[in-house]
Amino acid sequence: MSDSFFFSRTDLDRSRTQGIVDDALNDFEDGELYLEYSQSEAFIFDDNRLKSASYDVSQGFGLRAVDNETTGYAHSSDFSEAALKRAASSVQAVKTGKSVSLADGPVGTNTKLYDEANPLDEVPFETKTRLLEEINDYARSKDERVRQVSCSLSGEWVSVEIMRPGGQLVRDIRPLVRLNVSVTAGEGDKQETGSHGVGGREGYARFIDPSQWQGQVDEALRQALTNLEAEAAPAGEMEVVLGPGWTGVLLHEAVGHGLEGDFNRKGTSAFAGLMGEQVAAKGVTVIDDGTMEKRRGSLTVDDEGTPTSRTVLIEDGILKGYMQDRMNARLMGMAATGNGRRESYAYAPMPRMTNTFMLNGQHSQEEIIRSVKDGIFAVNFSGGQVDITSGKFVFNCTEAYRVQNGVIGAPLKNVALIGNGPTVMKEVSMIGNDLELDPGVGVCGKAGQGVPVGVGQPSLKIDRLTVGGAAA
Secondary structure (H helix, E strand, C coil): CCCHHHCCCCCCCCHHHHHHHHHHHCCEEEEEEEEEEEEEEEEEEECEEHHHHHEEEEECCCEEEEEEEEEEEEEEECHHHHHHHHHHHHHHHHHCCCCCCCCCCCCCCCCCCCCCCCCCHCCCCHHHHHHHHHHHHHHHHHHCCEEEEEEEEECCCCEEEEEECCCCEEEEEEEEEEEEEEEEEEEEEEEEEEEEEEEEECCCCCCCCCCHHHHHHHCCCCCCHHHHHCCCCCCCCEEECCCHHHCCHHHHHHHHHHHHHHHHCCCCCCCCCCCCCCCCCCCCCCECCCCCCCCCCCCCCCCCCCCEEEEEECCCCCCCCEEHHHHHHHCCCCCCCEEEEEECCCCCCCCCCCCEEEEECCEEEHHHHHCCEEEEEEEEEEEEEEECCCCEEEEEEEEEEEECCCEEEEEECCCCEEHHHHHHHHHHHEECCCCEEECCCEEEEEEEEEEEEEEEECEEEEEEEEEEECCC
16 A cells, blocks of 8 residues: 555655654654544534535644553644654653563554545535435425434545554555434424434445435434334333344443453453453354444554454353453553554544444344343434443433333333343343344444444343333
């Protein structure tokens, strides 16, 4: 892959830049210069009109120096030799003066998930704004109960280069597109909202196809109309069935974060010290895979230059691995897994998920539902919170149903699922054969940084989980 992007567009000279990096990181165990250039645009349609259209260009660099578990980090939006030298001087503050050997750089890769194509250039401005108008008109024509339609389209194109001491330079191209639709329907003084988003690391072509976006509108409207009929949720400990796909966000929050290397190195994860032990029910296998083409969490290399990989975290219920960046992997005596990620050049990398999902089991969703005597069927979540140390979590359902004697009943509202990640994983009694990945809209937050991620799972049954309900 060509390394000319930054050095042909800025005042930086490659050889002089390399010299500054080599000098700055001398006697440090690890570190890199991270260069980033991004273009992004966003369109929002609301109240029957285009509310906003924005375009932004951002660029900058981050210089990191690592000494044992201490990190010096400096960043700037100024691509100049003077700014780079100031950054080099700043990171020296963490130097201990000890003579250390520089860690070996990431192993190279011939893989290239994305080409140079910039999705922002593929479709005219008028086509993008007209798309949102068509979505609005289509949604309002579907049902007289539709009161509000909101939709948004966004795209970005990011080029990064990672330079290490000694001359290693790695480049990655990262496109990202997302289309969101929200529909509010009402009857009398009652109204409810449904939403559906899709996205991925690709161009706009798939998302502006009517056969795709009309189905997206139909799904958002279906959710809104279903919620209009929703009843008050029950409360108490009961059986819970999770549908496939986006419900994997529970797996992401309740289990995934606890398997990131930094929390386990520090002993603050509920999974710390349990490598090789049974941490989930038999049959539960959890994977983090950043190599899946076009998926929202996929990258050719992570933000340290390590190729992404398919990492087995839990296999048949046994804890097999953690997601690692370079620093935590080195300190734990493990291999980096390509999970060192950062929100932008303004942040240092840390262990983060890419696309995290549970593999298929043997049961059909119908079998799983039939086995439920008294419980709920949770289809969609709006998100949740987790305490990494204890593993406790709370999730709110945007679509759920009562299940009694194996039959799906009335839709429910105000459903909250409350539990403990490690405990819940041991309560999984049936795993479906219908694995789905989410539609491509996940954003993960950690330590003030947000990054695109993917989630997924098949349908599964949890024998005991606390359901919190509230009056409708």
